[in-house]
Amino acid sequence: MYNIVIIGSSGHARVIIDAVERENKFRIAGIIDTFIVNTKASLDHDGIMGASSSFAPAVTAGGEVTIKPFAAVLLGANIIHGISTGEHSVVGAGSLVLSNVPDRVVAYGLPARIIRTRQPGEPYLKVKSGFLVCRETVALDK
Ligand SMILES: CC(C)(COP(=O)(O)OP(=O)(O)OC[C@H]1O[C@@H](n2cnc3c(N)ncnc32)[C@H](O)[C@@H]1OP(=O)(O)O)[C@@H](O)C(=O)NCCC(=O)NCCS
Numbered sequence: 001m002y003n004i005v006i007i008g009s010s011g012h013a014r015v016i017i018d019a020v021e022r023e024n025k026f027r028i029a030g031i032i033d034t035f036i037v038n039t040k041a042s043l044d045h046d047g048i049m050g051a052s053s054s055f056a057p058a059v060t061a062g063g064e065v066t067i068k069p070f071a072a073v074l075l076g077a078n079i080i081h082g083i084s085t086g087e088h089s090v091v092g093a094g095s096l097v098l099s100n101v102p103d104r105v106v107a108y109g110l111p112a113r114i115i116r117t118r119q120p121g122e123p124y125l126k127v128k129s130g131f132l133v134c135r136e137t138v139a140l141d142k
Contacts, residue, residue, distance in 0.1 A: 003029035008036075009052045035067070043067075044081075056093070068103070072124050077112075090124045 004026045006017055013034070020026055033051035037043060041055035044062050050069035055061070059073045062081035067073065071085045075093035085091055085101040092108025092115075101107050104118045118124070 001025065001027050003027050005030045005032065007032045008034045014052075050087070071101075077108075088118055090118065 002025075004020070006013070006020070006028060009017065009031050013036070017028065017031065020028060035049035035052065036054040037049065038055055038059070039057040041057055041059040042061065043049060043055070043065060044060075046064045047061055048066045049055075050067055050071065052069055053067040053071045055067075055073050056075045056077075058076040059078070061067070061073075061079040062083075064082045065079050066084040068085060068087040068089070070088045071090070073079065073085065073091040074095075077091050077093060077095040077097065079085070079091070079097040083097055083100055085097070086103035086105065088104045089101045090106045091097055091101060091112060092106065094110070095108045095112040096110045097107070098111040101112070102114070105114045106116050106118055106124075107114045109115075
């Protein structure tokens with residue numbers, strides 16, 4: 001079995017990792033953590049994107065915003081200056097985030113409110129290919 005190294009670990013890169021693990025033809029020797037700032041999304045001055053975090057298209061974040069590892073901010077959400085979103089948290093599409101988002105929650109709305117907690121391994125979205133995007137399988141702990 002070939003050893004491979006995967007570059008990228010968030011957003012749809014997660015789908016590739018899931019596919020490689022399912023097919024079991026390659027051994028994932030390592031994953032180089034990255035983050036994704038998708039089409040027309042922006043993070044302003046002094047912002048921090050944690051490993052494996054992601055912005056979907058058209059997300060805007062003001063200055064000094066911190067996106068913790070594995071957090072996902074979905075389509076068109078807006079985050080005001082100085083906010084942080086917690087590890088493994090998900091901010092839903094179209095949200096306006098006015099206060100810090102804790103770890104492991106799903107939050108959305110205008111303004112964003114905590115809707116529920118996220119269980120370990122719970123996918124944050126489903127994509128057309130049928131693979132679930134959850135970004136916390138065994139491979140990420142290697
Ligand atoms: C975060 C998210 C996945 C959570 O969805 P969820 O909690 O599973 O929500 P459901 O689809 O079960 O919907 C539950 C209710 O919340 C509402 N709701 C879901 N997401 C919402 C949002 N972002 N803002 C406001 N209301 C929302 C639904 O309309 C539904 O209302 P109803 O009960 O009156 O019908 C979803 O909010 C989201 O943002 N999806 C966008 C995904 C995206 O950006 N994809 C592109 C990636 S490149």
